[in-house]
Amino acid sequence: MAEAMILAENLSKSYRKVKALTDINLEVKEGELFGLIGPDGAGKTSLIRILATLLLADKGRASLMGLDVVKDFRKVRQMIGYMPGRFSLYRDLTVEENIRLFATIFDTSLEDNYDLIRDIYVQIEPFRHRRAEALSGGMKQKLALCCALIHRPNILLLDEPTTGVDAVSRREFWEILAQMQKQGITILVSTPYMDEAGRCNRVALIHNSKILQIDSPANIEAGFGSPLYAVIGQDTYRLLQHLRQYPHSGTVYPFGDSIHYTDQRGEINTADLAEWLRRQGHANIEVLPIAPNIEDCFMALGSSQPDASSYV
Amino acid sequence: MKRWFGFVRKEFYHILRDRRTMFILIGMPLVQILLFGFAVTNEIREARIGILDLSRDEHTQEIRNKLMASGYFRQVADWQRPEQVEAGFKSGDVKVVLIFEEDFGQNLKREGLAHVQIITDATDPNTGQTLLSYVSTIIIDYQRELNQPYQLPLRIEVETQMRYNPELKGVFLFVPGLITIILMLVSALMTSVSIAREKEMGTMEVLLASPMRPIQIILGKVAPYVLLGLLIALGVLLIGYFVFDVPVKGNLLLLAAEGLLFVITVLSLGVLISIVSPNQQVALMVSMMVLMMPTILLSGFMFPIENMPPFLQYISLIIPARWFIVIIKNIMLKGSGIEQIWQETLILFGFTVFYIVLAIRRFKVRLA
Amino acid sequence: MSDTVNHSIQVRELTRKFGDFTAVDHITFDVKQGEIFGFLGANGAGKTTAIRMLCGLLSPTSGQAEVCGYDLFDQTEEIKRNIGYMSQRFSLYEDLTVEENILFYGGIYGMKRRELRSQTDILLDRLGLGPIKRVLISELPLGWKQKLAFSTALIHDPAIVFLDEPTGGVDPLTRRQFWEMIYETAHHGTTVFVTTHYMDEAEYCDRVSIMVDGRIAALDTPRKLKEQFSANSMDEVFVKLARP
Known part of the structure; x- marks a missing residue:
């Protein structure tokens, strides 16, 4: 079997009062496209920075290709391509x-590794004499990826490369990542977009400094505890309130123009629920069994927010 | 090495593309030297002097002759009574007034002590101070002449706050001072801001994650500014020489070497500041507070160190520019060689080592 | 719903040029009172310019518009007093x-x-x-x-509240609590104008408009837009519109 390209064991990190990482364990295999998925402030950036040798963990250890990120940080830096969350090139x-600057920094040249980045480079080549600050968000990210790839790294660490980028560019970016994976590069990428989980081989769902679950997106979705239903109606606001009053109601979450609903009894007769809602005055009610997505799983797994009294 | 040159080239792109900063860097020294130069020289040539000689003896006459012979003064009034002084001043006819006490000569001979009073128009304090120091210099020169052949303890007490300015070349002082300030500005301030900018923009994060070593990053940031600083200093020197006849009496190579030493001193200070500053704004503030203000105010550029309260004099000891101004003045105006300035050079060298060691120790190979 | 619908925002042929560049190109739309209206577009599509005009921060080059019943050209002070604004960043x-x-x-x-x-x-x-x-x-x-x-x-x-990417990067649960707050606000009659380039936020709006190159390329309910473009999500709708 493939060896662990990235290994994190019991990593913890705090900033003064705030816990950024709590006891993180994870393993990324060679050639894997691994997603770190969670909202802002979950600890994604801290984890990636520790792996990129830029931050010291308070506890635990981590290694990339068997090299310790603290002791062997210079060697690790030769092998990784790192893209920070903020656009970090020279504007x-x-x-x-x-x-070319990043090529010289890594003692290589654009020509040497052209085959690796060709597919990305041709997309930004028309703008090659344009200053980086004048590029669109999507183009900036492609350029940053080019610079992170220029020295043919074994491992790519990407911190939220698709944040703030429009939908079209996001898609293109993921297509590029899939290509890089084919070239044999191991990729760890973080994102706050739950819908991007499907693009990864495996994902770690991370929330409030802890990992909720690590598995393939399909397995995570399959592990959703109870049958899930979409309820669709006209007045979502009132529908939410009535669904919560339904005697057997489990979880009720708005999900775009529908509502995702689970029932305490598990599987239900959808017609019963629709009928009950009609009696509450709703017209054109639809209740459909649906497959859960990562976002449903994330909410089910995690994540009760602390309330104000537990704070302070 | 190729890696490093690539980095330096990038640094030049930054500098050349930042038009506004470039304009300030080149324009400011130019404007400063021209302003200072014309203002100072024009004010002080043939300054109008009024004299109230209540004694009119051989000593007062000799002092008056010396004043006129210096070429700096033109006598516009020779008053008889004290009341006239006030009127002369108010009309703006005179810039400086010299008053000899009654029985000046007799006091000098009998009691070994005589008094003169110098009053200057302090509307323009710089000119006022310069004039004050000229007049008192001439008087004290005279006193020295009197004393030397006979070894007499004759003393003329000059009633003024200004003290002795040994070279009598006050007009030229601003050129060495200006070179110092500009080197300070270009080298220290610009480097500290440019390293802080990398932090602020996040590019430092990418550099840190690369195999570049801290020493390569620091030297790469510093190199262009060494060159830029020396070039601008040379420019100021040339303008001083050709436009204002400021002499360079000493060895040019020595001057260049000392200039380089000073640039490295302040650069390392700039790097140190940038390492402890999280962003450009802080770097700029700290540079202003730690570098520019003390340098301008306490280095002897604006105000003579001897006139400062002892407390400030002690502070001035730790300002690198103070020592460099002494060095550059001595080389340019006196023609001193290394044997006269080795102490100051050694002090600067000590500062440099101190800052560099501190900077390397404080540089973090990781974030935060 | 009655036939006499109250409109919070009425925009007719609104245009803004910067020199030769037309940032907003003759856009026309209405927003009903109490509606959650999604205003989408890629960066640089003219979204920000349009919103600045609607908030009375930028004067239009031509066209007509009323916001909370006040004219966009000469009653900008009244407009500002009657709107609220919240952005994710600041x-x-x-x-x-x-x-x-x-x-x-x-x-x-x-x-x-x-x-x-x-x-x-x-x-x-x-x-x-x-x-x-x-x-x-x-x-x-x-x-x-x-x-x-x-x-x-x-x-x-305020009569209208402008929200700029209100739930970007927030965890799924908080995001839903947030949208419930928005629903409640709209339910009580305040118009909610959401600008975003997160397409999944768009799914929550009553109607959305999508700007492409300064023009409104599509305007309807999320469901109808998805039908029209035979797409599963607003994300796909957007991709089809922006990458023809």
Whole structure:
């Protein structure tokens, strides 16, 4: 079997009062596209920075290709391509100058590794004399990826590369990542978008500094505890309130223009519920059994927010 | 090495593309030297002097002759009575007034002590101070001449706050001072801001995650500013020489070497500041507070160190610019060689080592 | 619903040019009172320019528009007084406490001190933030900050509230609590104008418009748009519109 390219054991990290990571264990295998999925403030950036040798954990240890991120940090830095969450290239340099600069920093050249980045580079090549600051969000991310790939790293660490990027560019970016994976690069990517989980081989759901679950997206969805139903009606606000009053109601969450509903009894007769809602004055009610998605699982797994009194 | 040169080239792109900063860097020294130069020289040539000589003896006459012979003054009034002084001042006819007490010569001979009073128009304090120091210099020169052949303890007490300015070249002082300030500004301030900018923009994060070593990053940031600083200093020197006849009496190579030493001193200080500053704004503030203000106010550029209260004099000891101003003045105006300035050089060298060691120890190979 | 629908926003052929560049190109749409209206578009599609005009911060080049019944050309002060605004990036002062922030915003809109005090207490009670009203904003979790920011934007009871990417990056549960707050607000008659480029936020809106290159390329309910473009999600609708 493939060896662990990235290994984290019992990692913990705090900033003063705030816990950023609590006892994180994870293993990424060679050639895997691994997603770190969770909302802002979950601890994704801290974890990636520790793996990128940029931050010291308070507790626990981590290694990349068997090299310790603290002791062997110089060697680790040779092997990783890192893309921080914020756009971190030189805004006053042109596209080409940025790429060439990072090539020289890693003692290589654009030409040497052209085959690796060709597919991305051709997309930004028309703008190669444009300054980085004048690029669109999607183009900036592609450029940053080019720069992170220029030295043919074994491992790519990407911190929220698709945040703040429009839907079209997000898709293109994931397509590129799939290609890089085919080239044999192990990729760890973080994202707050639950719907991007499906793009990864395996994902870690992370929330409030803890990992909720690590598995393939399909397995996570299959592990959702009870049957799930979508309730669709005209007045979502009132529908929410009535569903919560339904005697057997389990969880009730708005989900775009429908409502995701679980029942305390598990499987139910959808017609009964629809009929009950009609009696509450709702017209055109639909109740459909649906397959849960990652977001449903995330809510089921985690995540009761602390309330104000437990705080302070 | 190729890696490092690539990094330096990038640094030059930053500098050349930031038009506004570039304009300030080149324009400011130019404007400063021209302003200072013309203001100072024009004010002080043939300054109008009024004299109230209540004694009119051989000593007062000799002092008056010396004043006129210096070429800096033009006598516009020779008053008889004290009341006239006030009127002369108010009309703005005179810039400086010299008053000899009654029986000046007799006091000097009999009691070994005579008094003069110098009053200057302090509307423009810089000119006022310069004039004050000129007049008192000439008087004290005279006193020295009197004393030397006979070894007499004759003393002329000059009633003024200004003290002795040994070279009598006050007009030229601003050029060495300005070179110092500009080197400070370009080298320290610009480097500290540029490293802090990498932190602020997040690019430092990417650099840290690369195999670049801290020393390469620091030297790469610093190198362009060494060159830029020296070039601008040379420019100021040339303008001083050709436009204002400021002499360079000493060895040019020595001057360049000392200049380089000073640039490295302040650069390391700049790097140190940038390492402890999280962003550009803090770097700028700290540079202003730690570098520019003390340098301008306490280095002897604006105000003579001898006139400061002892407390400030002690503080001035830890300001690198104070020592460099002494060095550069000595080389340019006196033609001193290394044997006269080795102490100051050694002190600067000590500062440099101190800052560099501190900077390397404080540089973090990780974030936060 | 009655036939005489009240419109909070009426826009006709609104245009804004910057030199030769037309940022907003003859856009026309209406927003009903109490509607949750999603205003979508990629970066650079003209979204920000359009919203700045609607908030009275930027004057249009041509066209007509009324916001809360006030003319966009010469009643911008009235407009500003009747709208609320909340952005994900900036809303509350991190170095002020919860209570200080609310009092500050109320003060900006000229609310009377007593009215403001009582409104503040009601608001804190409803959010369950009463016990921590003297805590600095910087110490709160992101989800709370956002809910508080939203409530603060409503403290002066505006006719329209503009929300800029209100739930981007928030955890799924908090995001749903947030949308319930938005539903409730709309239910009580306040118009909610959401701008975002997160397509999943768009799914929650009553109607959405999608801007492409300065024009409104599509405008309908999320469901009808998905049918029209035979797409499973707004994300796909957007991709089909923007990448023809």
